Amino acid sequence: MTTSPSQNLRFEFALRMGDNALILAQRLGAWCGHAPILEEDIAMANVALDLLGQTKLWLAYAAELEGEGRTADDLAFLRDGRAFRNALLVEQANGDYADTLMRQFLFDAWHLPMLEALQSSSDPRVAEIAQKSVKEAAYHLDRSTDLVIRLGDGSEESRAKMQRALDDLWAFAGELTTPDATDKALAEAGVAPDLADIARRWSAHAEQALADATLTPPKDAAVRKGGKAGLHSEGFGFLLAEMQHLQRAHPGAAW
């Protein structure tokens, strides 16, 4: 099957959206049964499951666009690291709960405006998936913002932990809002929004919330990127090993 350039472009985009959701869901899933309190454990698992549901929609569409007979499961469980298109932020280790919450906050603050804008994508399938996902993302952002403010503007210990998490993760946030050639072509085709608009909304939300949380982003931190081009961090191989080993060891195994 021959694919048009625009089809390749949209395939790439569906992978980026799907892989962000998949890899973050995989990281969050590791908290199941280990979160600090029961209520938080369930809430975090809910977020992971929301993201996993969105993953299925994006990767099923990616597989369709590719047209080579692969399924969403094939894309999730049988691709190698270099073929994953998620931003580096979502693959960062869970660390402690402050790290996990800060990572979630920085992601959600991008995810919501992105999905809101994608509702008017020129690609009707993209618009449809965005419409289905946007309410979940709105709740995720409410929740992570609330917790970041509570813990930042909390006790001395919780504030120190949140500030350290922000210092560690801040550099990874920029990749989501920094356009590369693919993002620019997607914006030109009207498939995805201009990332500069998303960056403005991201900054407005993040700056206000961090100020309320009495946290200070590091100054002049370089943007760490590479994930969107398939260049991932060292821990990513271990994440994939855990996520994929069952399908690799027992190809086609099903429940």
Next chain:
Amino acid sequence: MTNSSSTEWPLWEVFIRGQHGLAHRHVGSLHAPDAEMAVNNARDVYTRRNEGVSIWVVKALDIVASAPGEKGPLFEPANSKVYRHPTFFDIPDEIGHM
């Protein structure tokens, strides 16, 4: 954690309304530091399967309960007063099933 009773968040009782028009029903309890988080936690713990359209939370401490030891004086007098039940009316046949 050194002393769980002093570091644990207060307990909240959760009431969910399943559909418009029905009353809120007690579904269980959870821990949260304040009312806003109690509602958030209730959403995540008790409405995962589309159980509700409205959530109430109330601090468990604020609920005043009748004392189990007084259940004799409180409830037994009603046992012997069958005339308080609406069972002494003849329902005309035309009404059918009520």
